[in-house]
Amino acid sequence: MFFTMLYDKFDSLKEQQLQIMDKDGKIIRKDLMPKLSNDDLKKIYYYMVLGRAADQKAMNLQRQGRMGTFAPVYGQEAQVASAYALQQGDWVVPAFREHALTLVRGMPLKNFYLYYMGNEIGSVVPEDTRILPVSVPVGSHPIHAVGIAWASKIKKEKTVAITYLGDGATSEGEFHEAMNFAGVMKAPVIFYCQNNHWAISVPRSIQTASKTIAQKAVAYGFPGIQIDGNDIFAVYAATKEAVDRARNGGGPYFIEAVTYRFGPHTTADDPTKYRDEKEVEYWKQRCPVMRLRKYMANLGIWDDKQEKKLLEKVDKEVEKAVEESEKTPIATVDNVFDYTFAQLTPQLAEQKTYLKKVQDEKKARTQK
Ligand SMILES: Cc1ncc(C[n+]2csc(CCOP(=O)(O)OP(=O)(O)O)c2C)c(N)n1
Ligand SMILES: [Mg+2]
Incomplete structure (x- = not known):
């Protein structure tokens, strides 16, 4: 079998979560460990760190009035590993908190700054990059992903579409239309739901009465799996399985990646008004960047010197992207x-x- 049927082992109806690496960076399911070389790990780590640095800079720019409102990815950087499981030609249909993962698929970092500086040029993706623009209307874009995937199936292109959405988006009518349509058409589409526990100030507990979000897929006739969304190995393994399955005619797949946003919903939000600091602290102990770093350090492939060098490199990249975006003439x-x-x-x-x-x-x- 070309895929491992992870979803058979982790039944979404039983509230089991796929976790391969624990919070301290230790591998607890060697049998499910995906094939990733040391080089792959370093690349994934680089994009996660770049995403975080880009976010931090954006936050400062917004506070200085040099950028508009944006939704930080801070805490959800393991999303990078899902994009890493895609191939050339696959489509990414994001919401608005995916700027770390779009970098993996060839989106220039300056596009992120341009977009939130209000310059439409930020939505222009390079010719060979299949990423749709940011979608701010909650839950409206998964249906586009299904259409794209269906078209790919009709054209026998063997490409897949992956769409990213939040826990809150699953309450929108269009989300259910997309799920139904995907199931009926057996479209090669992956729904990657980042359950970060909050939809602005609305907690997951009152968003849906379902035990897991993943189990919603069962009703639409395709597999759903709940994973530790801060464990890059679980993220990569589940997405790889979903992508391989879809590419080989198996149809849609739903991944509920349980994660947490450390920061505000957007720069216009104050999360201290509705959530407990203790909750944030709990999740910071499970930080995806820290976990991968610990794993690589234990493996002997990462040390403080490499970390320092990487931070300097990403800072330079971020500064360059900001400079370029501020110099770009405004869209006509x-x-x-x-x-x-x-x-x-x-x-x-x-x-x-x-x-x-x-x-x-x-x-x-x-x-x-
Ligand atoms: C159709 C629609 N309704 C409301 C909003 C306002 N809004 C923006 S983000 C958001 C919450 C989204 O929560 P979730 O889907 O969990 O994504 P997250 O922000 O947590 O990544 C809301 C209600 C919107 N942008 N679009
Ligand atoms: Mg959310």
């Missing part, structure tokens, strides 16, 4: 309107004409 009105619809709706055409007029008037004023 055409950039904003020309890429979503082949033919603009009458309302959009009217808005475009209006904005062009405003832009021309502004240009004329500044030239005087």
Whole structure:
């Protein structure tokens, strides 16, 4: 068998969570350990650290008024390992807290800054990169992923689509439409739900009466698995199984990655108003970055000197990306309107004409 049927071992109805590495970086399920070389581990670690550094910088920029509101990935960096299980040609359909993993798939870091600086150019992905733009409307994008996956199946492309969503998104009607559609069409799509316990101030406990979020997949006729979403080995193994299965005609797969956001929902939120600091502390003991670092240190492939060098390297990358994004000219009105619809709706055409007029008037004023 080309895949290990992890979901058979971890029945989502029984509240069992797939965990391969414990919170201290020790391997507790050697039998389920995925094949990742030391080089792979270092790469995954690099993207996680880069994601965290990019976040920290973005937070400072927002506080300085140089960037708009954004949703930090802080605490959820193990998402990187899921993108690492994809192949060239596979599609990523993100929500709004996935900037760490999009880097793995070739999204330039400066796009993240551009987007949240309000520059539409940030949504322009490189030609060979299959990532959809950030989707802020909660739960509306999984259905796009299913459509893309279905198209890939019809075209016999052998590519898969993976969509990322939060625990809160599973309460939206479109999420259920997407799940149903995926199951019926046997679309090669993976739903990767980052259950970070909160949807802004709404806790997971009142989001759904289901014991696990993963078990929702059962009702739609495909496997669902709950995993430790801060364990890069569990993340990689489950996503790899899901991707291989989908690519080989097995249809959709649902992964509930149990994780936690350490920071605010967005820069406009104050989590101390609704959650206990003790909860945050509990999860910080399970930090995905720290766990992988401990594992690599125990293996003898990582030390303080390498860590220092890496931090310096990512800081430079972050500074360069910010500099480039601040130097990029603001998107034109055409950039904003020309890429979503082949033919603009009458309302959009009217808005475009209006904005062009405003832009021309502004240009004329500044030239005087
Ligand atoms: C359709 C819609 N309703 C409400 C919002 C406001 N909103 C933005 S994020 C969010 C919570 C999302 O929670 P979850 O899906 O768990 O993702 P997380 O933010 O935890 O990553 C809400 C209600 C929105 N953006 N779109
Ligand atoms: Mg959430």
